[in-house]
Amino acid sequence: MSSNIIAHWLNLPQVYPEKIDIVGGSTIIYLARERGEFVCSGCRETVNQGYDFRRQYLRDLSCFEYSTYLFVDKFRVDCPSCGVRVEELSFARVFSHYTKRFEDYVAKLCEILPVSQVAELLNLDWKTVKEIDKRYLTEKFSHPDYSSLKILAIDEVSYRSGHKYLTVVLDLERTKVVWVGEGRSKETLDKFFGEIGEDKAKEIKAIATDMWDPYLASISEHAPWAKVVFDKFHVIAEYSKMIDRVRNEEYRAASEAGKKVIKGSKYLLLKNEQNLKQNQKERLKELLSVNEVLNTVYILKDELKMLWQCRSEEEAASFLEAWVGKARASGNEELSKFAKKLMRYSYGLINHAVYPINSAKLEGVNNKIKVIKRRSYGFHDLTYFMLKIKQGFT
Ligand SMILES: [Zn+2]
Structure with missing residues (x-):
């Protein structure tokens, strides 16, 4: 076979094929160097003469069914600025055993x-x-793009069985992760604002996030003009946790017969009714008919979801007020506590009428990050996990 064709296939500068061997399941291509110029890996300047060399294998893309290695002379140069240094080949990273x-x-x-x-x-x-x-x-991801960030979502991701957190900042318009940082404190988010700088922060119009005070404190310090929006996905997730607490309370207080109905009902109460099977729907109906508190909590959840359909601030404000009234009237302590919290954060719930954040999108992002975590956090390499999150949304 003509070595011209092989050189053409190889398509590598500075070298040409001299000999090819097959050893076991591998192809080895012996490369000769063209004369002259070497690049110093210290300063990337060209040096005309080699100092010494050693031969090295570099794994390259496979030829047919054979894994393929290049056998190449790798020089050291005596660089006027750096001294004796390894050269940098254009087709492989300096200390790598693989081609780029x-x-x-x-x-x-x-x-x-x-x-x-x-x-x-x-x-x-x-x-x-x-x-x-x-x-x-x-x-x-070494040159992040912080241009035209207008609508953001800030979310936390737990790792180490929920003991540690990452903060993920998402550009909602482009569904792109723009920043990931360790922790979920005010300082964590301060770092994000520090990195994008004041001018870029001024472009932010709205931020969807949790009712989580450290984030809110950072936002009001660095982007007080941005409208904070509490989206449906996060608020309902919190409400669901509350339902579960109520369910546990009711279980403890119930009679033997009552316990039987409540037992194993967590899933029934938290899932959307349309996603339940017929027999599950019947069990849910039975549960709600015998337990008034759970019935109220359940009905109020469906009602609360309507809040995010309001399209004017006035409508949202009066809807919220009416809902909170019903929650308080229930007399249930957990429900009243939740209602109180919603009132405290009402501004962000009402803002949704002006900045309707796509909650399904946020939920999708959240689920995808969980998949990425399962796939890539098994190595307990946090930096790698953070990079994979960025890659998942580019
Ligand atoms: Zn140099």
Whole structure:
């Protein structure tokens, strides 16, 4: 076979194929160097002469069914500014045992497959795969784009079985994660505002978030002009937790017969009714008919959801007031506490009428992050997890 064709396939500058060997399941391509110029890895300046060299294998993309290695002379140069340094080849990172295009291929596979599967497919160690992907993503996200951030969502993501948190800032218009930081304190979010700077912060019009005071404090310090919106997804999630507390209370207080009806009903109360099967619907009906408190809490949940359909501030304000009245009238302590909280944060609920945030989108993002966590936090490498979140929404 003509070495011209192989050189064409190889498509690498500075080198040409000299010899090809097949050893076991691998192809080894011996490369010769073109004369002259080396690039110093310290300063990236060109140096005319090599100092010494050693031969090195670089794994490249496969040829047919053969994993393929390049065997190449890697020089050191005596750089006038840096002293003796390893040269930088244009097709491989300085200390890597892989060509850049092989690393790019690994990273592309990691976008669609778990690290363990990529490792198996390419016969690599999972640590190697993860490090290659991490390097690729670090480079990819090294110049974040904070331009025209108008509608944001700020969300927390738990890890380490819920003991630790990340803060995720999402550009809602583009469904793009623009920033991820450790923790969920005011200082965490302060860092985000510090990074984007005052001018960019001035462009922010609305921010959807939780009724979480540390975030709210940071927003009012750095972007007081932005309208805070408490979206349906987060508020209803909190309401659902409250339902579960009420359910537990009711269970403890119930008679033996009552306990039987309440037992195992968590799912029935938290799911949307239209997602329940026929027999589940019947069980729910039975539960609600025998337990007045749970019935009230359940009905008020469906009613509360209507709040996010209001399209004017006046409408939203009076709807909220009426709802809070009913919740308080129930006499249930948990429900009254929740109503009190909604009143305290009413501004953000009413703002939704002006900035209707797409709650389904937020829920979708939340679910997707959970999938990313299952796939990539198994390594307990937080930086990698954060990069994968960014990659999930680009
Ligand atoms: Zn140099």
